[in-house]
């Protein structure tokens with residue numbers, strides 16, 4: 129009888145000790161052993177000659193929105209696309225209809241995702257009415273973290289942002305303190321509502337079809353001011369603060385100045401690292417994202433922030449809208465819905481950065497996986513080690529990933545113009561979730577296979593800040 133369920137043979141394997149020649153044995157969804165070449169026997173063998181075996185990506189910023197808006201994609205379609213992109217766990221944001229802002233909504237979304245997800249998933253919640261009982265009940269429902277916006281709800285979307293948008297600073301401080309009491313992180317979309325309102329007013333005098341109008345409506349100062357205020361508040365609140373999608377040199381400067389002042393972390397996304405405003409101008413409103421993609425100078429500083437650890441996470445901010453929704457505002461950057469799909473771009477883009485020597489492979493995987501597991505308390509994820517979950521990707525570092533409408537699996541392939549024509553060095557050959565292959569060049573996973581992930585160390589009802 130076979131000792132293991134599966135052995136992945138002949139890959140170069142990235143472990144916490146670095147790249148090594150191991151055959152990796154899997155059993156019961158976990159990594160059971162790192163074996164010498166050719167050792168052991170298993171029911172199934174995967175020959176990964178010429179490939180790297182890496183931890184699967186943990187994408188901490190994803191918007192499917194389900195069960196609402198099936199016209200923008202479904203849990204099945206978007207987790208299938210994520211699997212093709214090497215993502216083995218995603219964290220779903222709370223924007224839905226209605227907003228995920230009560231324990232009851234957490235349960236509804238958890239049940240929906242559990243039925244349809246091909247990969248593992250965690251849920252964010254909005255802190256809602258900020259009452260101790262409601263916030264604690266959501267935390268007890270196993271969410272990975274809370275999310276807030278410092279901006280007002282977009283026009284016509286009040287119900288999606290109810291208990292999620294906190295443009296008032298007094299409410300932001302209350303939210304930080306309410307979440308700090310749960311021990312869970314709080315993730316913030318940080319742009320100053322007041323500065324946005326004044327800049328948006330000025331931008332309305334500009335040509336709405338011009339991509340520069342979007343930048344004028346949401347300049348970097350809006351982001352940097354909101355982040356600075358949050359970081360100042362967090363010295364008092366002592367929450368585990370995480371700043372979503374940092375876009376600008378100015379905000380990186382703010383993050384560096386507050387280093388060590390409280391427990392905070394930050395992320396950025398491939399569109400800010402690999403694209404500039406010139407690319408947005410070419411792609412039109414399909415590339416409208418909030419906050420906006422900025423200049424080459426901003427991009428260069430973001431890379432330096434990855435290098436020095438100021439920013440510790442790279443995420444998709446996968447946010448699909450339908451082609452019809454984007455097209456309805458094709459000539460209007462102010463009104464067009466913000467967001468672009470990133471499920472199948474994140475990992476190939478970062479592998480390309482590895483190939484170009486911009487970042488080391490170990491650091492890239494920390495940015496894509498290991499740091500997320502640590503920051504959000506996912507025990508057994510983010511690394512290849514005996515006893516860890518068998519959430520893995522097989523990568524051909526010499527392969528090429530071409531991005532185009534016909535290569536993408538995301539439901540939103542029609543609105544991925546920002547990346548059409550991209551050619552990244554490195555190609556994902558396989559993805560395993562819980563020891564089972566869910567992608568091997570084509571998606572082969574089963575809806576419902578993904579597991580709900582919850583943080584391990586949660587200090588409920590206390591103000592303890594974990595180090």
Ligand SMILES: [Zn+2]
Nearest residue numbers: 189221445447
């Ligand atoms: Zn987002």
